Amino acid sequence: MKAVKTLSSSELFSHPGRLLEDHLISVADFIETFLDEKPKDLVEELKDLAIIVALTHDIGKATSYFQEYISSENNKIKLKNIETRHSLFSSICSFYLAKDILKDNILAIFAYIVVKRHHSNLIDILDELSIDEKELKVLNKQIDSIDDKKFSILCEKIKVRGLNRLLTKHVLYDWFNNFEKELSSLRPKIRRLNSDPRNYIKLNFLFSLLIDADKSDVVIGNLDSFTKRNNINPNAVDVFLKGRNFLPSPINDLRMKAYNEVVGKIESFNIQDKLYMINLPTGMGKTLISFSFALKLKKVLRENNIFSRIVYSLPFLSIIDQNSKVFEDVLQKNNVETSSNIILKHHHLSELYYKVDYTEFETNEAKILIEGWNSEIIITTFVQLFHTIFSNKNASLRKFHRFSNSIIILDEIQALPLKYWNVITNLFLSLTEELNIYLIISTATKPLIFNDQRVINLVDKKFYFNSLDRITIVPNITQKITLEKMKQKINFDLEKSILFIFNTISSAKKFYYLIKDVPNKTFLSSHILPEDRQNRINDIKRGKYQIVVSTQLVEAGVDVDFNLVVRDFAPIDSINQSSGRCNRNALNKGKVRIYYLKDDNTGKSYASYIYDPVLLDISEKILQEYKELKEANFLEVLDKYFSLIKEKKTQIESDKIFESMCKLKYDCGDNNDRCISVSNFHLIEEDYPREDIFIELNSEAEKIWLEYSELIKIEDRFLKKQKFEEIKSNFYKYVISVPSLHQNASNLPSIVNGFRYVCNAMLDTYYDRETGFILDSNNFMFV
Numbered sequence: 001m002k003a004v005k006t007l008s009s010s011e012l013f014s015h016p017g018r019l020l021e022d023h024l025i026s027v028a029d030f031i032e033t034f035l036d037e038k039p040k041d042l043v044e045e046l047k048d049l050a051i052i053v054a055l056t057h058d059i060g061k062a063t064s065y066f067q068e069y070i071s072s073e074n075n076k077i078k079l080k081n082i083e084t085r086h087s088l089f090s091s092i093c094s095f096y097l098a099k100d101i102l103k104d105n106i107l108a109i110f111a112y113i114v115v116k117r118h119h120s121n122l123i124d125i126l127d128e129l130s131i132d133e134k135e136l137k138v139l140n141k142q143i144d145s146i147d148d149k150k151f152s153i154l155c156e157k158i159k160v161r162g163l164n165r166l167l168t169k170h171v172l173y174d175w176f177n178n179f180e181k182e183l184s185s186l187r188p189k190i191r192r193l194n195s196d197p198r199n200y201i202k203l204n205f206l207f208s209l210l211i212d213a214d215k216s217d218v219v220i221g222n223l224d225s226f227t228k229r230n231n232i233n234p235n236a237v238d239v240f241l242k243g244r245n246f247l248p249s250p251i252n253d254l255r256m257k258a259y260n261e262v263v264g265k266i267e268s269f270n271i272q273d274k275l276y277m278i279n280l281p282t283g284m285g286k287t288l289i290s291f292s293f294a295l296k297l298k299k300v301l302r303e304n305n306i307f308s309r310i311v312y313s314l315p316f317l318s319i320i321d322q323n324s325k326v327f328e329d330v331l332q333k334n335n336v337e338t339s340s341n342i343i344l345k346h347h348h349l350s351e352l353y354y355k356v357d358y359t360e361f362e363t364n365e366a367k368i369l370i371e372g373w374n375s376e377i378i379i380t381t382f383v384q385l386f387h388t389i390f391s392n393k394n395a396s397l398r399k400f401h402r403f404s405n406s407i408i409i410l411d412e413i414q415a416l417p418l419k420y421w422n423v424i425t426n427l428f429l430s431l432t433e434e435l436n437i438y439l440i441i442s443t444a445t446k447p448l449i450f451n452d453q454r455v456i457n458l459v460d461k462k463f464y465f466n467s468l469d470r471i472t473i474v475p476n477i478t479q480k481i482t483l484e485k486m487k488q489k490i491n492f493d494l495e496k497s498i499l500f501i502f503n504t505i506s507s508a509k510k511f512y513y514l515i516k517d518v519p520n521k522t523f524l525s526s527h528i529l530p531e532d533r534q535n536r537i538n539d540i541k542r543g544k545y546q547i548v549v550s551t552q553l554v555e556a557g558v559d560v561d562f563n564l565v566v567r568d569f570a571p572i573d574s575i576n577q578s579s580g581r582c583n584r585n586a587l588n589k590g591k592v593r594i595y596y597l598k599d600d601n602t603g604k605s606y607a608s609y610i611y612d613p614v615l616l617d618i619s620e621k622i623l624q625e626y627k628e629l630k631e632a633n634f635l636e637v638l639d640k641y642f643s644l645i646k647e648k649k650t651q652i653e654s655d656k657i658f659e660s661m662c663k664l665k666y667d668c669g670d671n672n673d674r675c676i677s678v679s680n681f682h683l684i685e686e687d688y689p690r691e692d693i694f695i696e697l698n699s700e701a702e703k704i705w706l707e708y709s710e711l712i713k714i715e716d717r718f719l720k721k722q723k724f725e726e727i728k729s730n731f732y733k734y735v736i737s738v739p740s741l742h743q744n745a746s747n748l749p750s751i752v753n754g755f756r757y758v759c760n761a762m763l764d765t766y767y768d769r770e771t772g773f774i775l776d777s778n779n780f781m782f783v
Contacts, residue, residue, distance in 0.1 A: 089139060095111055114203070282579065282580025527736055
């Protein structure tokens with residue numbers, strides 16, 4: 001970091017009370033700090049460019065138009081107009097300064113794009129490469145308005161900090177009036193971009209650095225929270241396991257064998273190997289195995305001057321808390337304070353709480369630190385992770401630079417949509433090289449994704465699948481039957497515990513009421529409030545219920561165990577996940593019975609309402625070959641299933657998104673329905689509109705609703721948003737989402753303060769304490 005000579009103030013401001021030169025220099029300091037932990041080759045290529053971007057990203061705020069606007073207390077709305085805008089002005093400066101030091105004009109364009117869009121989202125880069133007469137006229141007016149003396153002081157200060165050229169108004173006139181010619185010469189080059197995703201990665205990286213540094217400077221203001229990194233005992237899981245005193249048993253012996261096999265591979269670690277696979281049957285302890293391997297890998301990388309973070313990602317919000325608790329228990333067993341800079345949960349409903357030692361950060365500060373992934377271990381969802389990698393959105397891309405040098409664990413990777421296999425595989429192969437990412441893939445049902453020779457298998461998967469005989473799958477799928485018929489086939493008196501898994505909420509509810517006389521049962525679906533749902537899962541784990549009726553939300557990752565699992569027909573990978581809820585600890589012989597259930601009203605199978613017909617057809621043909629399917633045969637069945645899927649399912653959308661990434665086509669706008677861009681990537685497809693409903697279940701919910709009702713009156717939208725962020729995590733404990741389709745949603749409550757609201761007095765009209773939200777529909781199809 002270069003020392004800046006003491007000069008008089010420019011008296012220009014970037015934010016109320018903040019000198020423009022101080023902000024620009026501080027953002028450069030933040031970026032330099034971020035780059036200290038990035039891959040050496042990437043830093044050498046992009047550091048000078050990143051500093052230019054930092055020192056010029058707000059230089060357009062030097063105009064008298066912006067200065068009058070920022071200093072006004074009462075007329076901000078009136079004063080805000082096209083002349084107060086600063087991004088285009090600043091971005092042209094960044095372009096020419098970058099062009100002066102670079103041989104590759106593509107990177108100069110990146111500087112232009114990054115600065116121009118640092119307050120908005122990325123679009124198609126070709127749409128950025130033009131400037132009209134109106135914009136040029138405004139730019140010249142903005143230069144005219146600048147105070148010469150103040151601008152001179154500002155430019156001298158940022159030149160001393162590291163800018164490669166001293167700027168003057170004369171230079172700016174020349175640049176701005178020749179810029180269209182520059183863009184015209186560059187458009188053909190952009191059109192010729194090929195199938196190489198490296199430009200996409202570099203542009204995202206630069207964009208991420210700037211917007212993270214910019215926001216962090218404005219909200220946090222100092223580097224203290226970003227400079228301290230923490231070491232974690234690489235043997236933390238070993239210590240944890242030794243203290244658990246597991247009873248000797250064949251299944252526990254097998255788990256320890258798998259654990260030792262994986263962590264033992266760290267001894268032969270090659271720093272050039274970036275892709276790892278842990279493919280083990282369900283219930284074998286993959287969570288702890290992958291965490292231990294990652295901690296040991298983190299130590300080895302640190303010994304090679306690579307400072308990594310662990311990003312552990314899961315497909316389902318419902319199991320974030322469960323697995324986070326496991327990691328926290330491991331750390332606490334090793335006397336590690338689980339402060340926010342050590343371990344952090346991040347998803348769209350995360351509590352805005354960030355604490356280090358005895359310091360608890362304010363809400364705005366906590367939001368910046370959490371959403372910027374400022375921690376050694378980040379536990380997050382697939383949505384957060386993949387919508388950071390495949391995105392055009394400013395808020396999502398902000399943490400993209402955190403991927404560099406990281407160790408990413410993708411757990412339950414089979415949950416990724418098949419249509420995106422190609423683009424995810426292709427981009428990650430480039431990310432591992434460009435950003436030096438180490439990827440650990442954890443799965444019980446290895447799909448043909450990352451099916452690359454560079455993947456290092458950390459276990460002998462055939463050995464572990466062949467060694468198990470915990471469960472037998474019995475496919476009863478030769479004909480479709482009703483819920484009533486299935487009920488007649490179950491002997492509730494003989495079975496110690498039964499888990500029923502249905503494909504739709506309506507079928508689960510119907511069956512629950514069919515067995516209303518069966519005692520000791522409970523119900524799970526997404527129409528049970530999150531707070532209530534988690535309490536029920538905890539009770540299930542404690543063995544409180546003999547019978548559980550659930551949708552498939554329980555099938556992956558939720559650590560529950562039953563003697564018998566009864567599953568409505570589904571694709572084979574889902575059936576395998578459901579099987580993981582049966583006889584996990586090999587205490588007896590577990591059974592998984594599959595029935596092909598049909599809707600009484602339509603004659604259609606419930607499976608057809610929610611699953612791809614191709615996947616159902618493949619699964620049916622494979623399972624019809626078996627009267628019984630032993631656990632030792634699961635691997636060959638899964639391999640056959642995924643091979644047939646790859647043959648029959650198209651990757652057209654995946655390939656088009658990859659092409660868009662390579663051509664830097666981030667977004668096509670609202671006027672081109674046929675265009676496929678990066679913004680078309682949606683991990684979760686919303687095929688139907690949803691509406692959120694607040695359920696005033698108890699006194700705590702009533703208190704939260706009153707808080708919400710008060711803050712909604714706040715006129716300042718930024719303050720209103722901040723206040724809601726403070727209660728959001730607790731607020732959404734009492735919110736469920738239902739489809740707003742009129743034919744399926746005739747029992748929706750009225751809207752109050754922007755939310756559909758069920759007051760406690762009306763609770764029985766809208767919410768059943770056993771089965772959740774009451775929706776007047778015979779065919780409610782969601783989980």
